């Protein structure tokens with residue numbers, strides 16, 4: 001009988017979640033194999049925006065990152081016909097480079113171009129992939145269509161958000177001549193109905209332009225409006241004329257953002273989900289790289305410390321995830337509020353517009369929610385305003 005090579009851990013997926021997880025395991029001498037269906041570097045649709053906490057979680061300084069890195073200290077945001085320039089902080093990278101860098105940096109043994117299909121558990125409780133690889137622990141880091149999540153965990157509600165995006169090389173001088181701010185500074189169009197936003201990010205000779213909406217079917221009309229806006233509705237605009245035809249062919253990808261009930265499915269019998277496979281992207285902004293690296297790290301640390309069962313608790317009690325639970329609750333409340341008003345969307349007062357833009361930019365730069373512990377305590381009171389059918393997903397302790 002053919003002997004199947006056995007590892008301590010197999011990770012499926014080499015995006016930020018898989019690589020962050022692998023780096024901790026490898027550093028601590030855990031025998032780990034990572035499988036990814038892509039050959040790196042690979043294209044991943046993404047604006048490439050990083051909030052500053054990511055570097056601390058990765059235990060890596062931005063100075064140690066050798067590839068394209070754009071630091072920004074201002075966001076230009078448009079909302080309901082008004083324009084604001086707000087202090088904020090973060091970084092942009094190109095995912096094509098970043099994911100490849102993280103995978104190599106983790107030093108994990110990797111098989112690229114390997115599409116995981118079959119996952120079973122053998123008589124000794126080990127996980128076996130396609131009858132070819134075997135491990136005690138299996139980590140699903142395969143993104144929004146992760147085969148581990150699909151095979152072994154309940155199907156998530158299908159509330160995929162929608163995106164249209166393109167990153168492409170343009171003419172350096174032309175981009176510099178028409179961008180809204182400095183190189184690397186994001187220009188954001190927060191949609192008037194607040195159900196999504198669009199971005200135009202100049203990264204030297206690269207442009208990353210796209211739209212994300214909470215509901216997948218709304219993304220195309222929203223993108224068409226955003227494109228017209230960034231192109232200046234026939235006037236100058238912040239997209240160079242020579243780059244505009246490239247935007248005729250956008251790419252789309254849906255992914256599931258955070259819901260508190262997803263946390264219940266983060267682990268089962270020595271199998272764990274991290275990143276998009278679990279549906280962890282920030283509930284309001286859709287930021288997914290931060291929760292991907294965070295969950296990967298927490299999962300690996302639980303394994304290294306010989307307490308894999310504690311992954312769920314580590315995730316659930318982490319301040320960033322606690323903030324996500326609160327934001328998710330706010331999202332549910334807001335959805336209900338606007339539904340009850342029959343979708344009424346009046347132009348906001350000057351002060352309210354500014355406040356909404358300011359809060360959005362604070363979230364965009366990853367600022368923690370002030371007084372989040374107090375808010376968590378107030379949750380019970382707020383819950384009284386939520387219909388019973390939403391209460392379970394709102395997040396009783398899991």
Ligand SMILES: Cc1cc2nc3c(=O)[nH]c(=O)nc-3n(C[C@H](O)[C@H](O)[C@H](O)COP(=O)(O)OP(=O)(O)OC[C@H]3O[C@@H](n4cnc5c(N)ncnc54)[C@H](O)[C@@H]3O)c2cc1C
Pocket residue numbers: 012013014015016017018035036037038044045046047048049050114115116117141142143144145146147163164165210253254255274275276277281286287288289290292
């Ligand atoms: C248009 C768009 C823009 C975005 N912009 C941002 C942004 O600017 N900032 C941000 O923080 N987040 C952004 N996000 C979200 C972010 O990209 C994701 O949340 C993040 O990539 C999640 O990382 P991950 O490691 O969980 O999954 P992924 O990065 O998706 O990695 C999953 C890996 O699993 C592999 N895989 C999948 N199936 C298999 C299989 N069967 N066998 C083997 N391997 C498999 C894939 O090849 C892939 O390499 C954006 C998303 C979209 C769609």
